[in-house]
Amino acid sequence: MSDSKKEAYRPKIHTGSVLDDVTVHSKTLDDIGVEILPVHAGGTIHAKRIAGKFRTFKWLVASIWIILFVGPYLRWNGNQAILWDLTNRQFHIFGLTILPQDIWMLAMILLFFALLLAASTAIAGRVWCGYFCFHTVWVDVFTWLEEKFEGKPGKRIKLDAEPMSWQKVKIKLPKHLAWLFIAFMTGFSFVAYFVDSFQLWARLVNFELGYYEGMTIAVLAGLTYLTAGFMREQVCMGFCPYSRIQGAMTDTETVMPTYDRDRGEPRGRAKRPKPGEETPELGDCIDCRMCVDVCPTGVDIRLGQQFGCITCGLCIDACDEIMEKISKPKGLIRYAAINEFAGKELPPIWRRPRVLVYTSIMTFAAAAMIWGLATMSPIEVTVLKERAPLFVQMSDGSVQNKYTVKIVNKSESVMHAQVTVTGHNDLIFIADRVADVEPGNVGSVGLLVRIPRNKLTLESTPIEIMVTDLNNPQIVDRYTSVFHGPKR
């Protein structure tokens, strides 16, 4: 590589803010720092695929996504094991049925994973983006298929440049069919979590898909085909908010794939010195550009950590392979924190405040979830108190309050729900019936409570309304309400 070309790389190595190098006296867009971030803008990226330990790791992690495609066909007691039954407002997860009343647990699950994302990012950068994000995984599989059908990157670039011909279509078509198949399966599997999967297949082959399920499958399949097939790294850079948020969640103690600039620079290929010529002092980087060639988002890691980098570690594989070939120690690009390069020692993970805060919130969310599941009652009672009128004077001198008791049956069998009331010695109650509540339904009982006016000591007396399932007497729920009387 010529010296002038080498020079061209130099000013791009930013250590501080990009604004440090910006000249502001002449105020054109180029000069005030707009879009000088190093972004690949040269069309489709055809990254090389090479073996290595991060490559293996990526495949292993990506294979977890197979569960998405298998999940809808799992059965439990003859029913679909995982079914988000929106029509009946019931969520079945194996033996567990969750009704909307318990949906706060879903919030806990979301909280847990949100904080897991934060914690993992604080420790090791964008591991979600690099290894597990469905977009990364789908793009990885799509490009793998592309290589199978169309050959290595060089061949693909040549093919892309060719004018459209029957020959080109013949090469390209199978790839698109394979992509479309995966895209369709993605959309279909997603929808199959919301309706019975086998019936969905039956409706599909008979062309009887409903509007909403059909549209959802079509839209998801279309988007998968478009984003994983064509948009690729542009999704991460232009669409995805998480990539930007996570970039801001790393700090100087976060380990991320980093180019060891002190060791690598000045980069260049060592030439055999001609007689009388001085050997230039070169770093370990031979400027082979392998790290750029393998990068799925087309960034140059040697420019430092940047928003285009999804920290997938493929450049580490590539660089290590080269280092091995030229008999230099591995790890010119490696997982390291900025503080390590500054000579500071990294504190252990459990002594980093952010990690501690994140994990304690995660523990809280997990504990709440376990508590919620453990104490999930098969019955839920809510009592609505009549407010117009708050109370009524009865002819025998007692005061009457009216309530509506709502009984949610979250169990699998019919409930025969009996309402009883306690809370005052002279209290009389009349429940209009013993309600039969079907599983997953809500039953309602009208309730009248009377207390003699002269026995009332408070304007509002706390009372406890208890509902017992007579079919299964250990199922009981209590609700604390108030009994209103006249002002005293």
Place this chain on the structure above:
Amino acid sequence: MAQHNPWPDEGNTGHIWDEDIRELDNPPPLWWMLAFYAGFIMIIFYALYYPSIPLVNDHTKGLAGWTQIVEYKDDFKVLNDWRERTFADKEERLASLDVTEILKDDELRNYAIATSKVLYGDYCMACHGAGGQGNPNFPVLANDDWLWGGSIKAIEATLINGRVGNMPARGMMGNLSDEDVAAVADYTIALSEGRADDASVAAGKAIYAGKGMCMACHGPAGKPLAPTGATNLTDQIWRFGGTPGSDLRDEVIRTITNGVNVKKDGQFLAETRRAEMPSFKERLPDADRNIKRLAVYVHQLGGGQ
């Protein structure tokens, strides 16, 4: 605005503020302009198709004759048809069954209650309150004090025929003096407090049974023998009075002095109590079913017997 233009070749309009903020004269993108023109063309079709141009006393009707109210009515008809279809079976049973049977049928009872809320709000609430809590001079429906009977049949009869209260002023024969009235008032208050045999109200008791002939309607013990519109004087509920802030004795004296719905020379007495429930046989749409529905609804407000 700056006077000289440091960017003469840029195509700016010459409007420059704060040294370097300048107005350029760039054409909008083609797609934007096309959409803009398409919008204009759309306006023409829109104006022709829909009622749009106001005239002096009217407006253009549009080619389609479309109006919001017609669309609303069409939609409402769809909804109504759906309702009629879905609940036809229940409505039929509501029409064919007797109110007592409706009350016993859990499902039908719930249906009647659920479909009564709007009716109750339209026809009953103004006087009897949203939850049957009553209003001054209008009876409470949520308690167990029924002048005309609290059984479902009696409530239904009240709704069908209406009820007009009737109590003569100053005793049955209208012959009570002010002192007599005060004595009877004290006696009735004592009745509801369970002190009917007190010596202090003996005078009132005598007038109640004798001169005033109150017992004819209110019963010998202050309790009507049948629900005929006379109040039960032994209970704790006052048909007139008993509202917070009013003096109970004054209210009772007024009631006895002026009676209920008492007319003189074809005019109501100024101070007489008015108690009149109209008949809803003619007032309610689809009265046959709706009266049954409302009877069930009122019955469950808190005091049905």
